[in-house]
Amino acid sequence: MDITFKDVGYTYQVGTPFESRALHEINLTLRDHAFTAIIGHTGSGKSTLVQHLNALLKPTSGTVTIGDRVITPETNNKNLKPIRQKVGMVFQFPESQLFEETVAKDIAFGPMNFGVSEEESLKRAKEMVQLVGLKDAVLERSPFDLSGGQMRRVAIAGVLAMKPEVLILDEPTAGLDPEGRRDIMGMVQRLHQENQLTVILITHLMEDVANYADQVVVMENGGVVKVGTPREVFSNVQWLRDKQLGVPETAAFADQLIKKGFQFKQMPLTETELADELLPQLPQAGRNDNVE
Numbered sequence: 445m446d447i448t449f450k451d452v453g454y455t456y457q458v459g460t461p462f463e464s465r466a467l468h469e470i471n472l473t474l475r476d477h478a479f480t481a482i483i484g485h486t487g488s489g490k491s492t493l494v495q496h497l498n499a500l501l502k503p504t505s506g507t508v509t510i511g512d513r514v515i516t517p518e519t520n521n522k523n524l525k526p527i528r529q530k531v532g533m534v535f536q537f538p539e540s541q542l543f544e545e546t547v548a549k550d551i552a553f554g555p556m557n558f559g560v561s562e563e564e565s566l567k568r569a570k571e572m573v574q575l576v577g578l579k580d581a582v583l584e585r586s587p588f589d590l591s592g593g594q595m596r597r598v599a600i601a602g603v604l605a606m607k608p609e610v611l612i613l614d615e616p617t618a619g620l621d622p623e624g625r626r627d628i629m630g631m632v633q634r635l636h637q638e639n640q641l642t643v644i645l646i647t648h649l650m651e652d653v654a655n656y657a658d659q660v661v662v663m664e665n666g667g668v669v670k671v672g673t674p675r676e677v678f679s680n681v682q683w684l685r686d687k688q689l690g691v692p693e694t695a696a697f698a699d700q701l702i703k704k705g706f707q708f709k710q711m712p713l714t715e716t717e718l719a720d721e722l723l724p725q726l727p728q729a730g731r732n733d734n735v736e
């Protein structure tokens with residue numbers, strides 16, 4: 445299902461001395477089945493934006509259309525449960541919200557809260573543990589005896605157990621080591637490719653954007669300043685530097701080569717793309733012609 449923002453604004457604590465405008469004039473469509481990355485500096489409005497995707501926040505102006513539901517400032521808070529089920533949200537450090545005595549009960553909690561039977565919820569817990577790459581044996585363990593990376597997977601499994609169509613992840617690899625980061629992102633990619641989940645990822649890791657996303661939304665001061673494919677967004681390295689947004693390593697290297705006279709048909713985003721375009725431009729090195 446598509447999610448569309450039309451002229452959306454959001455102001456916290458309207459009418460109080462603490463009023464603060466977090467979003468303005470957002471016009472944006474997050475496409476069904478896409479993998480969208482949202483990037484931008486701290487305080488640019490990323491978390492506020494994604495909380496509109498499952499109506500945790502309602503716009504203070506404009507409309508957000510989630511599938512066939514239109515959310516306006518006047519929308520009643522009742523009957524939002526179906527949206528919360530369809531759009532799953534993994535907050536930052538989701539493991540801090542684990543609380544049950546076993547992993548199975550923790551994962552089953554969400555679906556049971558949404559009216560799914562205990563038996564079916566526990567069955568889902570078993571499926572979801574496998575889906576996030578953990579062994580069945582963890583089901584009866586306390587979530588608090590697991591490693592940080594495992595706890596995070598359990599927390600994500602708890603959201604997946606609601607069988608959402610859209611999965612929102614706010615910095616899902618924060619605080620993990622490189623291997624843990626790769627594991628989690630590999631899992632997210634599988635959920636997107638094999639389980640057809642629409643994924644919306646908030647991240648400051650440009651390598652992850654380059655490797656996994658097919659749409660990038662760049663936010664600044666509560667507005668959307670650019671939307672495009674990773675290649676479109678990362679092709680303008682100078683713009684990224686001016687905005688202090690970080691540049692994927694491969695694009696940064698290619699940019700140096702372009703300044704030295706090398707030419708690329710398109711901005712390489714992976715090492716393979718870089719090698720494929722670079723090697724024919726080198727006189728001898730890298731050619732395997734002389735290798736027996």
Ligand SMILES: Nc1ncnc2c1ncn2[C@@H]1O[C@H](COP(=O)(O)OP(=O)(O)OP(=O)(O)O)[C@@H](O)[C@H]1O
Nearest residue numbers: 456464465466484485486487488489490491492493
């Ligand atoms: N509960 C709140 N009350 C008042 N202002 C808030 C609240 N939450 C966020 N803000 C303000 O709204 C703006 C956008 O914040 P938001 O958390 O959406 O940004 P962000 O891009 O997600 O930042 P980060 O990368 O640090 O998570 C900021 O100016 C922030 O101070």
